[in-house]
Amino acid sequence: MNKFVFLTDTHYWTDAPKDYGAPKMLTKGREIHDAIPPAVNALDPDFVVHGGDFLCGGSSFDLPTDIFEHSIRDVRETFDRLSSPFYPIPGNHDCDAQTWKFDAFNAAFDVPDLLSVDEVASDLRIVRANVFLGDTKEYGSGEWTDDHDARLREIDGQLTVAGLPALFFLHTWILPDALPEEGAEGRGCVSGSRQLLDTISQCPSIVAVFTGHRHVNRITAYRDFLIVDTACLIGYPFGFREVTLSDDGWFSTTFHRLEVPDTMAAYRERDDAGEDAEWEGQPHDCDSGVLIPRLQEIRG
Ligand SMILES: [Fe+2]
Numbered sequence: 386m387n388k389f390v391f392l393t394d395t396h397y398w399t400d401a402p403k404d405y406g407a408p409k410m411l412t413k414g415r416e417i418h419d420a421i422p423p424a425v426n427a428l429d430p431d432f433v434v435h436g437g438d439f440l441c442g443g444s445s446f447d448l449p450t451d452i453f454e455h456s457i458r459d460v461r462e463t464f465d466r467l468s469s470p471f472y473p474i475p476g477n478h479d480c481d482a483q484t485w486k487f488d489a490f491n492a493a494f495d496v497p498d499l500l501s502v503d504e505v506a507s508d509l510r511i512v513r514a515n516v517f518l519g520d521t522k523e524y525g526s527g528e529w530t531d532d533h534d535a536r537l538r539e540i541d542g543q544l545t546v547a548g549l550p551a552l553f554f555l556h557t558w559i560l561p562d563a564l565p566e567e568g569a570e571g572r573g574c575v576s577g578s579r580q581l582l583d584t585i586s587q588c589p590s591i592v593a594v595f596t597g598h599r600h601v602n603r604i605t606a607y608r609d610f611l612i613v614d615t616a617c618l619i620g621y622p623f624g625f626r627e628v629t630l631s632d633d634g635w636f637s638t639t640f641h642r643l644e645v646p647d648t649m650a651a652y653r654e655r656d657d658a659g660e661d662a663e664w665e666g667q668p669h670d671c672d673s674g675v676l677i678p679r680l681q682e683i684r685g
């Protein structure tokens with residue numbers, strides 16, 4: 386059995402001047418970040434993965450470089466308080482808004498160059514993708530390239546020979562929630578998402594895909610694997626996933642909400658708070674137990 390935590394889109398801005406669009410509550414970043422380590426550590430997970438967008442760089446916020454770099458130091462301090470091994474991936478808001486470079490973020494966090502494989506347990510691997518290696522200003526949802534594709538197929542071949550399952554993590558979505566226009570990607574989907582979906586369909590070691598970015602909870606059984614999208618921590622529903630994988634192929638997840646009473650009260654006072662269900666998803670997108678055929682096949 387494996388037990389881990391997946392959290393994403395923490396969007397920290399030291400002393401943010403305003404909250405920005407719902408469900409984000411950027412002015413409450415300190416209360417939220419102080420609540421994360423104790424809530425995660427209480428679960429004693431084997432490991433923790435962050436799905437990216439630690440910060441408020443890149444587009445939309447126009448953060449000055451000195452405040453961006455100050456925010457990185459604060460965020461690093463927060464995640465240093467986790468007791469379990471910690472595995473980050475970059476999001477589109479983790480680059481400097483003035484230069485669009487990830488250098489400062491990459492210096493603080495051990496992020497993959499293209500794809501990395503980590504041995505998180507003797508019977509489980511994680512594959513972390515960096516889809517922000519090109520022009521993030523132009524491709525805000527990142528790019529899945531032929532280099533990524535070839536490397537993933539190579540990794541899958543090795544894992545399949547070894548009889549090991551893997552979880553795949555990238556920041557942006559791979560499965561659209563509405564039919565995209567001709568030639569376009571679905572909203573929030575990585576450029577090249579169709580190719581990536583096809584490739585994962587042909588890579589039997591990948592038993593589940595985890596994403597963030599859209600700040601929405603959604604769990605989809607796709608062919609014989611799962612796609613697990615997760616809401617943000619900086620805004621409603623202020624939560625993260627605890628996930629277990631059983632020895633006979635079952636995936637279970639519980640969505641844990643942070644105890645942030647001041648933040649929740651302030652969120653409730655927003656006149657643009659909107660529909661909560663839009664962000665938290667349906668009940669089975671928060672808490673769910675699903676048999677993954679690929680995992681059952683490998684572990685059965
Ligand atoms: Fe985000």
Ligand SMILES: [Fe+2]
Pocket residue numbers: 438476477478556597598599
């Ligand atoms: Fe994002």
